Amino acid sequence: MNKIGLIIRREYFTRIRNKTFLLSTFLLPVLIVMVIAGTVYLGIKGRTNHRIAVADQNGYFKDYLKSDSAIFFDFSPSVDTLNYAEHNCSAVLIIPELKEGEKTIYRLKYKKQLGLANIDDLEKRVNAAITDHLIFTKTNITRSHLDSIRASSDIAELQTFSDEGKKSQASSQGLSYAIGWACGFLIYLLTFIYGAMVMRGVMEEKTSRVAEVIVSSVKPFPLMLGKIIGIGAVGLTQFLLWVGLIAILILVAQAFIPQELMQEVNNMQKVNAMGSAQMAQGTEAAKQIFAFKQSLQTANWTLIIGSFVFYFIGGYLFYSSLFAAVGSVVNEDPQEAQSLLLPISMPIVFSFIIMSIAVQDPGGSLALWASLIPFSSPIVMMARIPYGVPTTVPYWQLLLSMTLLAGGFLFTTWMAGRIYRTGILLYGKKPTWKTMWKWAFHNG
Amino acid sequence: MSMLEVAHLKKYFTTQKAVDDISFSVEKGSIFGLLGPNGAGKTTLIRMITGIFFPDEGSISFNGKKFNADEDSALIGYMPEERGLYKKMKIGEQALYLARLKGLSSSDALNQAKDWFTRFEMQSWWNKKIEDLSKGMAQKLQFVTTVLHRPELIILDEPFSGLDPVNANLIKDEIFRLASNGASIIFSTHRMEQVEEICDHIILINKGKKILDGTVNHVKQEFKENLFRISVSPLPSFLPDALFDVLIKNEDSLTMRIQEGHTPNDVLRYFIDQHSNISSFTELLPSLNEIFIKLVEGTSLSRQFQPVQA
Numbered sequence: 001m002n003k004i005g006l007i008i009r010r011e012y013f014t015r016i017r018n019k020t021f022l023l024s025t026f027l028l029p030v031l032i033v034m035v036i037a038g039t040v041y042l043g044i045k046g047r048t049n050h051r052i053a054v055a056d057q058n059g060y061f062k063d064y065l066k067s068d069s070a071i072f073f074d075f076s077p078s079v080d081t082l083n084y085a086e087h088n089c090s091a092v093l094i095i096p097e098l099k100e101g102e103k104t105i106y107r108l109k110y111k112k113q114l115g116l117a118n119i120d121d122l123e124k125r126v127n128a129a130i131t132d133h134l135i136f137t138k139t140n141i142t143r144s145h146l147d148s149i150r151a152s153s154d155i156a157e158l159q160t161f162s163d164e165g166k167k168s169q170a171s172s173q174g175l176s177y178a179i180g181w182a183c184g185f186l187i188y189l190l191t192f193i194y195g196a197m198v199m200r201g202v203m204e205e206k207t208s209r210v211a212e213v214i215v216s217s218v219k220p221f222p223l224m225l226g227k228i229i230g231i232g233a234v235g236l237t238q239f240l241l242w243v244g245l246i247a248i249l250i251l252v253a254q255a256f257i258p259q260e261l262m263q264e265v266n267n268m269q270k271v272n273a274m275g276s277a278q279m280a281q282g283t284e285a286a287k288q289i290f291a292f293k294q295s296l297q298t299a300n301w302t303l304i305i306g307s308f309v310f311y312f313i314g315g316y317l318f319y320s321s322l323f324a325a326v327g328s329v330v331n332e333d334p335q336e337a338q339s340l341l342l343p344i345s346m347p348i349v350f351s352f353i354i355m356s357i358a359v360q361d362p363g364g365s366l367a368l369w370a371s372l373i374p375f376s377s378p379i380v381m382m383a384r385i386p387y388g389v390p391t392t393v394p395y396w397q398l399l400l401s402m403t404l405l406a407g408g409f410l411f412t413t414w415m416a417g418r419i420y421r422t423g424i425l426l427y428g429k430k431p432t433w434k435t436m437w438k439w440a441f442h443n444g
Numbered sequence: 445m446s447m448l449e450v451a452h453l454k455k456y457f458t459t460q461k462a463v464d465d466i467s468f469s470v471e472k473g474s475i476f477g478l479l480g481p482n483g484a485g486k487t488t489l490i491r492m493i494t495g496i497f498f499p500d501e502g503s504i505s506f507n508g509k510k511f512n513a514d515e516d517s518a519l520i521g522y523m524p525e526e527r528g529l530y531k532k533m534k535i536g537e538q539a540l541y542l543a544r545l546k547g548l549s550s551s552d553a554l555n556q557a558k559d560w561f562t563r564f565e566m567q568s569w570w571n572k573k574i575e576d577l578s579k580g581m582a583q584k585l586q587f588v589t590t591v592l593h594r595p596e597l598i599i600l601d602e603p604f605s606g607l608d609p610v611n612a613n614l615i616k617d618e619i620f621r622l623a624s625n626g627a628s629i630i631f632s633t634h635r636m637e638q639v640e641e642i643c644d645h646i647i648l649i650n651k652g653k654k655i656l657d658g659t660v661n662h663v664k665q666e667f668k669e670n671l672f673r674i675s676v677s678p679l680p681s682f683l684p685d686a687l688f689d690v691l692i693k694n695e696d697s698l699t700m701r702i703q704e705g706h707t708p709n710d711v712l713r714y715f716i717d718q719h720s721n722i723s724s725f726t727e728l729l730p731s732l733n734e735i736f737i738k739l740v741e742g743t744s745l746s747r748q749f750q751p752v753q754a
Contacts, residue, residue, distance in 0.1 A: 006544050014533060209528025213589070216494040216522040217545040219513075425496065427526070 004222045004229075011201070011230025016237065025241050029249075050114055052122070053084040053092040061095060064129035064143060071122060085111050093122075098130065163391065172295040176386040177359055179299060183308055183382035184355040191315050191348055191378070194235045195323040199337065201227050202327030202424070211424045220421035224328075225413070228320050235316060236309070243305070257289065265290050299386060307385050310402065315378025317409035319344065321416035328423035329431050336430045351376035359383040362392050374408030377401045415440045446508075447472040447628040448493065448597060453502035455488050462488040464652035465502070470597070470628050470645075475619065477643035477660075478632040479732075481740050485652040486632050487525070490599055493630070494522045507596070518547040521595035525602045525632075527586045529574050536561075536570035539589050546593035553592070560588045564614070579606050587615055591622060598622060599630045604638060616642065636733040646732070650740050664729040667738070670702045671728035672711070680718040687714060699728070 015021055053074045054061060062075045074089055084092040091110035098104050106126070108114075114122070132143050160173055202224070205211040214223055254262075264286040322344050330336040354376055358367035362384040371381035371393075381401050384393050422439045423431065431439075446469040455463040463485045470476045480486050491497040493504060495513025504511035506519070529538055536557065543553035561567050564584055574582055583606050591598060600619070604612045619642065623629050631643060639646060640660055648656035656663060672688075677696040687706055692699040702711055708725070715722055730738075 003545055006541065010533075010541055014530075204531070205528075208531055209524065209526040210530055211528070212496070212524040212526065213522065213528060213542065214545065215496050216520065216524075217517055217542070425491070 003218050004226045007218070007223060007226025008230040008233065011227050012233050015197075015231065015234045021234065021238070025238050026245070029242060029245055050091070050112075050118060051087075051089045052108075053079040053087065053089040055079075055081060055092060055094045057095060057097045060133045061126075061129055064133050066125055066128070071118065071125070081109060090114065093126075095126075100134070172298045175295045175299055176362075176388070179304060179386035180359045180362070180383040181356070183304065183386065184352070184359065184379045187308070187312055187315055187379050187382055188348065188352045188355070190235055190239070190312060191319050192345070194231055194316055195320050195344075197234075198228055198231050198320040199323040199327035199341075201231065202324050202420070203330060203337070206328060206330075206424055207332050215425065220424055221417045224321070224324050224417055224420045228317065228324060228413075232313065232316050232320065235312070239309075239312065261286055261289065265293065269293070300389075303389060304386055307398075308382060311378040311382050311405070314374075314402070314405040314409060318374055318378070318405065318412055319348065321409070321413040325416035325419040325423065325436075328420040329426070329436065331427065331430065340430075347375045348379070351379040355379045355383045362387040368397065372397065372401050372404060374405045377405050446470060447474075447506070448630075449505045449508075450493070451503050451505075453489065453492060453504065454500045455485075455492060455497060456500055461652045463492070463499075466647075466649060466652075466654045467502075468647050468654065468657060470630060472596075472628055473623055473626050474644045475623050475629045475631055475642055477639040477646035478630055478649070479634060479636070479639060479646055479656075479736065480649040481634060484649045486649065487601070489649070490522070490524075490601065490630070490632060493597075494520055494599060518593065519596045521546075521590040521593065521598045523586055523590040523598075523600045523603060525605075527583065529582065529586065529589070531574045533573065534570070535566075535572050535574065535577075535585060538574070539585070539592060542589045543592045546595075548593050556592050556594070557588075560592060564588060580608055580611055583607055584611060584615070587618070591618075595627065597628050597630070599632070601632045602635075603631070604633075604635070634736075636731065636736055640732050648736065648739060655739055656735070660732065663732070663735065667730050667735045668727070669730065671699065672702060672708060672725065673697060673699050673728055674711070674715065674725045675723040676715055676720040677723070678720060680715070680720055684714065687711060 049069060049072065051072045051074055053076075054065065056062065056075070061073075065073050067073045073093075074087065076087075079087045079089065079092075081092050081094060090112040091108050091114060093106070093108050095106040096104060098106075108119075108122070132146060135141055135146065136143065205214070211223075218226075268286065268290045323341075326337060326340045326344065330340065351370065354366060354370045358364070358370060358380050361367060367380060367384055370376040371384055381393070381398075385398075387393070389395070389398060418440045419436050423436075448470040450469065451467045453463055453466045454461075466485075466489060468476075478486055478489070488497065492499045493511075495511070495517050506512075506516045533541070539557045539561075540550070540553045543556060544550060548556065561570065566581075566584065566588070569577070569581070569585070574585075577585065583603075587600075587603060590600070598619075603615060603619075607615065619629055619631075631639070633639060643660055645659050646656070646663060647654055658666065671691070675697040679693075679696065679698070683690055683698075686703065688700040688702045688711060690698055690700050700711070702708065708727075712722065712725060
């Protein structure tokens, strides 16, 4: 209908032209990248170097305990448990004589907290030192010999394939996990963001009393539908802009990789394409880029993006009409919205929790059921799909889930429309659940 | 032929009979006053006429045909008492949007909007937003958006509230102009002096029921109490009780109620016979305000909520 088109256009363009839309579209990815980069940076930079004095009764730790930039062990005899702080040491490690086959306690005294990660690291180094020393005393194999054996034994690499009958598809569990989690999280986030946007839009129309003017031209249901579709289109636009932005970022990032390195990566790809079981040779950097590219190729991007768009739209339609219904019954007081929102946000939050379980066990029964029920299917199914269709998610499940979701949003939209058409014109007291139930399911 | 014909309209809500069997008709080109105290059911009645609510019972016919909300809403312009426009939308776009929702083509809407904006000297507002306007300015804009699509029936709920006298006159003149061009206007208010000035025909509703229906003059005649004011000098020393009751006595004027069975002629004859000089003699018709208060008073002003058995 022509009027719905007008409403959709208004909802869409007033938002697209808004500065906050542009800002959030372009700043959110930058923000996410910055948060990730920041955590990584702090993770590396944040580890302060520790100097630890060692008071050793056994005498061999001097040769076996490995120092590096993170932890440096100071064995100078002039440092002891009393003056270690003056020698710039943050702690002192006191190792009494250790007897084979007996548990002996060794101690760390500190002036400055080392942190959990460093303590863990320290323990590993002490244990490795003891093992290496024992190997030497029993078999006469030196530490340097052991190290070289360790280095040359890193030769096997696991690759997983999903069995699809005739052909098997190379897969990467790690990547599936990452994509599944990211998709589920994104749908969770977008459902909330755009659902809340629908609710605010409805509240704005109600509190500014423009609703009464509009409903004298258009029936309430097309008005609600127009708003939902218009805002959904904004969400879709934003998503597509993000996909485009990411694609551009990847291209730009590739431009910064040196030419020779890319050449090397290409060579490795050729070798791999010939089906050799031999791992292609190359420098460490080239290997990493190759592995990254390789694993990206294992994902079925058309399927993932396609079903993401479907589940985003489906989940959005399912929940946004409920958000619209809430917006239509509350007045100026945002507090009122809070209590009404709870029964809507609970299932969304709950789906998110199920999703984080399902993404680790995509074939489990919890994952299966939650990905069929429309309340949770948009978020949970998106966590399963990256693991492979039709292996992890058979076609019938995907089809059933999609059908149920479509039926689900038709139902919620119908029900919300009936609450909306009464609520939007009712000022004053917030209606009770009972009256809303009447609006929804009784004729009148 | 009546533009709008409302017959036995009923709308019951769970707690009250908002509109209880109301009938009236509005002639083409007339200005119709819909009066009633707060909560009398005016808004519910208007919402049924604008197609926002479906009546429980009764019928509405529009231009002689059964009212069809989808088609006929394009011919109705409604300005609700609780006014509202989109706060963050540009004024020009808003006017076009509302006109197009009423079915105008975009070029037609643009022409009409330009026309009205020029008439009301609002051209400079086009790219402003509602939040930039004062209350009175927003009111003018609301009126413009109500009539932009050339409606045949215009429903104005308290159109002058919040307007200064200059702008109120501007709107009033427009109302007369629209009516003389053939539009019917339903004017809902409880400001009686405006009704006397503007309306041809009024109905008064209270507690969901129609309690008065007629032209302004007719209603006043119906509720007149035979009150007259006469200016005479000198006042005769004897004033016959059998002929009239004196209500107010001034130096050279009297306000009186003529007794049943006597006419103004009898009164005038008496004063002439007394050789008093009569300088004026006028009938005191009750103001609508007085009629309104008289009819509504005694019934509790705020409606009580009571369950409806229906």
